[in-house]
Amino acid sequence: MKNLSARHYLTASGLALLMAVSPAVAQQSATTAPANANQPLAAPDSAARSQQVMPESFADLVEQVSPAVVNITTTSTVASPLAGGPQLPEGSPFSDLFRDFGFPGMPPQDDEGDSPRPFGRGAPEQRSNALGSGFVVSPDGLIVTNNHVIDGADQIEIEFFSGKTLPAKVVGKDDKTDIAVLKVDSKDPLPFVKFGDSDKSRVGDWVLALGNPLGQGFSATTGIVSARNRALSGTYDDFIQTDAAINRGNSGGPLFNMDGEVIGVNTAILSPNGGSIGIGFSMASNVVSKVVDQLEAYGETRRGWLGVKIQPVTQDIADSLGLADAKGAMVTDVPTGPAADAGMKAGDVITSFAGGDVKDPRDLVRRVADAPVGEAVDVVVQREGKPVDLKITLGRRELAEGTGTNPAGNDSGAQSTSQLMGMTVAPLTPDVAAEIGVSREMQGLVVQEVDPEGAAADKGLQPGDVITEAGQQPVTSLADLEARIAEARKGGRKSVLMLVRRAGEPRFVALPID
Numbered sequence: 306m307k308n309l310s311a312r313h314y315l316t317a318s319g320l321a322l323l324m325a326v327s328p329a330v331a332q333q334s335a336t337t338a339p340a341n342a343n344q345p346l347a348a349p350d351s352a353a354r355s356q357q358v359m360p361e362s363f364a365d366l367v368e369q370v371s372p373a374v375v376n377i378t379t380t381s382t383v384a385s386p387l388a389g390g391p392q393l394p395e396g397s398p399f400s401d402l403f404r405d406f407g408f409p410g411m412p413p414q415d416d417e418g419d420s421p422r423p424f425g426r427g428a429p430e431q432r433s434n435a436l437g438s439g440f441v442v443s444p445d446g447l448i449v450t451n452n453h454v455i456d457g458a459d460q461i462e463i464e465f466f467s468g469k470t471l472p473a474k475v476v477g478k479d480d481k482t483d484i485a486v487l488k489v490d491s492k493d494p495l496p497f498v499k500f501g502d503s504d505k506s507r508v509g510d511w512v513l514a515l516g517n518p519l520g521q522g523f524s525a526t527t528g529i530v531s532a533r534n535r536a537l538s539g540t541y542d543d544f545i546q547t548d549a550a551i552n553r554g555n556s557g558g559p560l561f562n563m564d565g566e567v568i569g570v571n572t573a574i575l576s577p578n579g580g581s582i583g584i585g586f587s588m589a590s591n592v593v594s595k596v597v598d599q600l601e602a603y604g605e606t607r608r609g610w611l612g613v614k615i616q617p618v619t620q621d622i623a624d625s626l627g628l629a630d631a632k633g634a635m636v637t638d639v640p641t642g643p644a645a646d647a648g649m650k651a652g653d654v655i656t657s658f659a660g661g662d663v664k665d666p667r668d669l670v671r672r673v674a675d676a677p678v679g680e681a682v683d684v685v686v687q688r689e690g691k692p693v694d695l696k697i698t699l700g701r702r703e704l705a706e707g708t709g710t711n712p713a714g715n716d717s718g719a720q721s722t723s724q725l726m727g728m729t730v731a732p733l734t735p736d737v738a739a740e741i742g743v744s745r746e747m748q749g750l751v752v753q754e755v756d757p758e759g760a761a762a763d764k765g766l767q768p769g770d771v772i773t774e775a776g777q778q779p780v781t782s783l784a785d786l787e788a789r790i791a792e793a794r795k796g797g798r799k800s801v802l803m804l805v806r807r808a809g810e811p812r813f814v815a816l817p818i819d
Contacts, residue, residue, distance in 0.1 A: 376436065515558055729754040769807070799817060
């Protein structure tokens, strides 16, 4: 369970987590306010109250969903702590940093086990165990948990509520939402649970958390939704805050509503001492379910990419631009990418995306990420006091950042490819260009895979890069590239100079000839 110390919590969130009023609270206040402001707030009618009182028991719900909740044990090889490491007093400004790197006496804050992380070159190796929780989401054995539960694990073992154990393999993981999908092979269909609509949860709703806190085995705790739409420090954060007791080991476990649907994945706590103080955070199911679908289908996420830098629209900015409301996302820079190709400019205020109003930069980022890669979307910006309609074909964020693999065109197997100098390349098509966020008119060869031990990796090439020149001549086909390499060999050169574009930005790279 990620432990957000009071200092870390305030630093990471900039106090916004404590001071922000969630949209759910604001909406609830608006709907319950009396028509006459001089009248007191009316309590729900008796019929509504009868549905909101605390249930006599959660036993039926626990019995219903518990067979799908699992304990997760991981084993990894780490370096033993070296004697004589730095010792820092608690509260030192560097204590959080050294916790992250596992110095003696300062166990890492987001590990489920007790062993420190590896550090120190040449340290002897030892086996380390860690514990967490998860839940089954399909009868064929797909399991959802937190990425930090299984990150770096050599072996993963799943213990079911019945006591049965099975080994698991990683299907995919996403560090931006801290979600991982595992798979076990079972001869019999497994009990599973389904995701609910986290947007329907309301502050004050009852919730049930199940998991393996502190390695004690299966445990159930209950509470209410304390707040919604909390953001900690991640780009795609959408946390449900709850006072249901969540401790180390609960990481990756489910947060259920009263219908037995998973509305959150228990991920983090706010605590000065590492234990529950009634402030826990579960990543909302409407975020998790999309990530799980992509990890199951591709083994990685495929988020939309607009290609802009943005900032909030303050009231001062709104007034200076003649905007009626301080809403939307102001564009501060438009590097080469999908938005630039569509004509977006710095100073534009994005007010609508895919037919829906944009509330703020966070809202825009999440909606762009959820949008299909390679498809055109309608975007409205305010420019010089007037609305301007743009149609933008979204790229793929992971490729723009150099973290994705298998650009489109390699999936079907029909596209001709070639392995040269430690990389797999294929001709750039308009569809692939749209996916990686460059102009559909660009010509060249797209890098699909890079051998981590090869020459291309040594020079920093990544999947999604586009080679537009080799030997200072344009290349549009595999034959062009092979011809440039042959010419370099014939001329006695040991390398060939290539012009490589990443997200449209050019740089020259000299790759050694095999």
